[in-house]
Amino acid sequence: MQEDVRIQLNEEPRLHSPLRTVVGIDPQSYTFFFREAMDQVSVEVAIRNHAKVATSKEDLGFIEPGFTFHWASDRQLQLLVTVPQKSSEEIVWQEVVLPPQQIWQISVDGKTCEKWTDFSVMTNMEFLDSKQRYVLLSRFTNYCECDALYEKLYSVYDMAGGHQRIGSYKRMEWGGCPRQL
Known part of the structure; x- marks a missing residue:
């Protein structure tokens, strides 16, 4: 592995870092493959901080997701990402959700x-x-x-x-x- 970390979308293993892609509104699971052993706490803090920074930018409409971390080893992390449900009182912006097409x-x-x-x-x-x-x-x-x-x-x-x-x-x-x- 050339890169320090490879992040793979489990639903579609052909999609992996570095990229930004469209995912569904259902919970998404990712696998992080690290080149070397990692300090689990610092990785989790870095992921949460990155999400906070991205969602704090004005007018981009990003929502801070929920994270569930499961370490398979000190070099492999399974991450479940969920989109929080907004209460009806929290109408801060409007969003358009494009559900998957079906047959x-x-x-x-x-x-x-x-x-x-x-x-x-x-x-x-x-x-x-x-x-x-x-x-x-x-x-x-x-x-x-x-x-x-x-x-x-x-x-x-x-x-x-x-x-x-x-x-x-x-x-x-x-x-x-x-x-x-």
């Missing part, structure tokens, strides 16, 4: 509705075949409040099997039919 089956008459997926994070979806069995899921590897286009991670969801295939898929843009000479 539903709805009868033609609209009387029955069945949720087919339960994705935990916002992803883009695109059906890959005419029978709509396979769905290409994509999410950005990094995030900022700007128009930057970061590299995406792709996976394929099998509607028939109800499972996601994680892989390092690179999407190829199709430029149309080749010209005949």
